[in-house]
Amino acid sequence: MQNRTRKLLTIVTEAALEGTLVRDLDQLTAHGYTITDARGGGTHGVRDAGWDASSNIRIEVVCDTETAEAIAAYVQEHYFDNYAMILFVSDVDVLRPEKF
Amino acid sequence: MIDPVILFFLLGAVAGLLRSELRLPAAIYEFVSIVLLLAIGLKGGIELAKQPFGSLLPQMLAVVALGFFLALVAFPVLRYLGRFKRADAASIAAHYGSVSVGTYAVAVAYLGSRQIAFEEHMPLLLVMLEVPAILVGIVLARGLSRETRWGSIAHEVFLGKSIVLLLGGLLIGWASGPEGLSSIEPLFFDLFKGILAIFLLEMGLITATQVGSLRRYGPFLVAFGMGMPLFSALVGTGLGWALGLSIGGTVILATLAASASYIAVPAAMRISVPEANPTLSLAAALGITFPFNVLLGIPIYHALAVWAHAFAKG
Numbered sequence: 307m308q309n310r311t312r313k314l315l316t317i318v319t320e321a322a323l324e325g326t327l328v329r330d331l332d333q334l335t336a337h338g339y340t341i342t343d344a345r346g347g348g349t350h351g352v353r354d355a356g357w358d359a360s361s362n363i364r365i366e367v368v369c370d371t372e373t374a375e376a377i378a379a380y381v382q383e384h385y386f387d388n389y390a391m392i393l394f395v396s397d398v399d400v401l402r403p404e405k406f
Numbered sequence: 407m408i409d410p411v412i413l414f415f416l417l418g419a420v421a422g423l424l425r426s427e428l429r430l431p432a433a434i435y436e437f438v439s440i441v442l443l444l445a446i447g448l449k450g451g452i453e454l455a456k457q458p459f460g461s462l463l464p465q466m467l468a469v470v471a472l473g474f475f476l477a478l479v480a481f482p483v484l485r486y487l488g489r490f491k492r493a494d495a496a497s498i499a500a501h502y503g504s505v506s507v508g509t510y511a512v513a514v515a516y517l518g519s520r521q522i523a524f525e526e527h528m529p530l531l532l533v534m535l536e537v538p539a540i541l542v543g544i545v546l547a548r549g550l551s552r553e554t555r556w557g558s559i560a561h562e563v564f565l566g567k568s569i570v571l572l573l574g575g576l577l578i579g580w581a582s583g584p585e586g587l588s589s590i591e592p593l594f595f596d597l598f599k600g601i602l603a604i605f606l607l608e609m610g611l612i613t614a615t616q617v618g619s620l621r622r623y624g625p626f627l628v629a630f631g632m633g634m635p636l637f638s639a640l641v642g643t644g645l646g647w648a649l650g651l652s653i654g655g656t657v658i659l660a661t662l663a664a665s666a667s668y669i670a671v672p673a674a675m676r677i678s679v680p681e682a683n684p685t686l687s688l689a690a691a692l693g694i695t696f697p698f699n700v701l702l703g704i705p706i707y708h709a710l711a712v713w714a715h716a717f718a719k720g
Contacts, residue, residue, distance in 0.1 A: 320676070322673060322676040322677060323676075323677075326677065343432075351618075351619075351685070352615075354429075354615075355432050356429065356430070356432060356435070356608070356611065356612060356615070357432065357435050357608070357612055358669070358672075358673060359668075359672050359673075359676075359684060359688060360615075361432065385680075387680075387681070388680035388681050389680060
């Protein structure tokens with residue numbers, strides 16, 4: 307049986323970054339992504355999504371290990387210092403591995 | 407007598423400070439700000455149809471210069487008196503050189519309820535004043551380095567929500583004229599104050615959330631948040647008088663100069679100057695300057711305009 311395990315990369319960050327991050331993901335050869343509106347709190351205070359400046363998004367990308375590592379490295383270098391952002395990677399089983 | 411729309415702002419602020427459960431869905435806030443921006447643009451557009459564009463050019467250029475000037479004055483004050491980091495000082499300066507459409511709308515309501523006429527093409531000047539300070543802020547923070555991606559910055563600045571809606575409204579109003587717009591008048595003009603009331607309710611809630619960060623950043627930011635609009639209003643009043651605006655027009659121009667942006671500039675700064683702390687500029691612009699202008703500033707600028715016009719007559 308084909309190896310069906312892929313990486314699920316999740317980024318939770320400021321909504322202001324959405325356009326920039328989507329461009330980055332395309333360049334880093336992610337095949338697809340899902341974005342949802344989010345709210346929460348952390349070291350940058352409560353982000354209650356009441357209006358633009360306090361809105362968060364959650365971006366999810368399913369991809370192979372190399373792509374996940376490339377995205378993680380790129381995002382860490384460019385955004386971690388100045389933006390409210392967390393990123394984590396987990397293993398997921400997928401039904402159509404060729405898609406990712 | 408205090409305008410009911412101001413009472414809505416106070417209701418929101420008090421509810422927020424008391425940690426009420428009240429929350430407006432983000433989509434509602436988005437919707438009312440879109441309607442306000444379009445309504446303001448349309449109003450200005452109707453007026454543009456009546457005036458030759460060339461006669462407005464000197465005013466437009468003067469207002470662009472005003473935007474550059476205010477941001478350039480604010481920066482050294484913040485950097486050397488306030489001892490802010492370069493990026494933070496540049497970002498706050500950009501907020502104060504630019505304009506707040508919400509404050510403009512309150513000034514329009516204020517003059518409307520007192521039946522004071524003003525030049526209806528003011529929305530055009532509002533658009534002109536929005537952009538220059540953003541450019542100044544970015545250059546002050548980064549310098550004129552080759553690495554700055556001006557293409558994407560221009561995209562961010564000129565295609566931001568507020569500019570697109572204001573300019574779009576201006577063009578639609580200009581193309582359709584007053585008769586053409588009569589069919590959509592009930593939504594954009596008749597309901598204007600009701601929409602403004604809901605907008606201000608949410609603004610009150612947002613303002614209340616800034617109080618915590620104000621406590622952290624101390625008295626300088628509070629003093630700046632009230633001193634800078636007073637200074638800017640003086641400059642705006644002088645310019646309004648020099649451009650030959652009516653008393654109402656002078657009040658509006660002074661209010662535009664005094665207001666600090668919280669829609670277009672924060673979005674542009676977040677992308678173009680990410681190292682600037684957004685909490686600082688929003689705490690000042692929303693926590694101090696917006697309520698100051700709405701509650702005290704506009705009546706003060708009104709008195710100032712009356713005084714300046716009386717003084718000029720001798």
